[in-house]
Amino acid sequence: MRGPTKTFRLVAALLLGAALALGGCSERLGSAPAPSPTQIAFVPKIARIPYFDAMNTGGLEAAKQLGVEWYTTGPATVDPAEQVKILRDLIAKKVDVIVVAPNDPAVLAPVIAEARTKGIHVLTSDTDAPGTQREVFVNQATAQGIGSALVNALMARTGGTGQYAIVSCGPAAENLNAWIAVQKEYAAANYPKAQLVETVYAGEDQATATTMAKDLMARHPGLTGLIGECSTSAPGVAKAVREQQKIGQVFTVGVGTPQAIKPFLLDGSCSQSVLWNVESLGYLTAWTAKQIADGKPLNPVNKVSLELPAVKYDSATKTVLLGDPLLITTDNVDQFKY
Structure with a gap:
């Protein structure tokens, strides 16, 4: 029996090469890298x-x-x-x-x-x-919602009267300044017997907020309230009240994260935190x-x-x-x- 002719062998080789080429192409397409995630x-x-x-x-x-x-x-x-x-x-x-x-x-x-x-x-x-x-x-949350909630929380403890001060953080922070603007307007309209005596800025440093709060209490002996406007100044002002032994005399509220503010809620140096999840x-x-x-x-x-x-x-x-x-x-x- 005669073996394959030269023509037959050539055709078979070409078909095999084509099959390998298609297989390689398919493999390359299948292994194309996925788009990078955003x-x-x-x-x-x-x-x-x-x-x-x-x-x-x-x-x-x-x-x-x-x-x-x-x-x-x-x-x-x-x-x-x-x-x-x-x-x-x-x-x-x-x-x-x-x-x-x-x-x-x-x-x-x-x-x-x-x-x-x-x-x-x-x-x-x-x-x-x-x-x-x-x-x-x-x-x-809206500036109106945050600002009014902070004022209401403080005034619930001071009886809507007395002097209070704000310890904010960055002086150019748009959100904090918007909340403070609401607080001033809302307090003036709803608690006319309360007086905002000063607003100071502690950056985002809790120790600085504590020092500033102590200075505020020294400058304003009649102070009955402090608002910590951010998550570092809220525990900062509460710590100042604790260390000055003025719990029950000077009330604090603020924008404090739960676990950072918890010790101060438990001992009464902070009355309430206004936040969000x-x-x-x-x-x-x-x-x-x-x-x-x-x-x-x-x-x-x-x-x-x-x-x-x-x-x-x-x-x-x-x-x-x-x-x-x-x-x-x-x-x-x-x-x-x-």
Whole structure:
């Protein structure tokens, strides 16, 4: 029996080569790398404080569920120039979305504009930068809600009378200044017998807030109330009252994270904390960033998760709103682990 002819062998070789080529092509197509996940970089006002750590926890949880990358890089101080440096570094790294809680909106405006010209999405969260090119602000609660809740909480203990002072944080922080403006107007209209004697700024440093609160009590011997306007000054003013042994004479309220404020709630040096679920704010921030990166519209009411079934969006101000303020007392403080 004769073996295969030369023509037959040539045809067989060509067919085999074609089959191998198609197989190799198929293999290459099948192993093509998946698209990189959306990168979201969060720049808080300051690094390593419980409030922004809790926001980061919420952002990481959302990232796990949404399939995005979330990481936090914060400045060591509240100097706005440090945030500018961080944003410029993130622009150079070509991240997809930058979320920032600005210490000074005016200082950050040019670098926000620079990021937008490079095609990087920019959101604000926790505090806004109105008048800049940020695309969306993720707001924890309205200024009216927070400001009125702080005043009501303090006046419930002082009887709506007496002198009180505010220990705020960054003097250019848009959210804190908006709350203070509401507090002044609301107190004047609803508690005319109460007098705001002074507002001071402690940066984001609890020890400085404690020192300033002690100085305020020395300058104003008739002081009956202190408001700690941020998550570091709230425990700071309560600690001052404790150390000056003025519990029951000078009452404090503030924007304090639950576990940081808990010891002061228990001994009465703080009467109440006005806050929101900080982890939920981080989750909502990551969700909003992904919506923007994906080019998806924000609806007037959005189902974000089972815990956030009806988040509102105001298209006029481009603001996503977490919800109403949360009042933290000894009754519910242990519901929160941060």
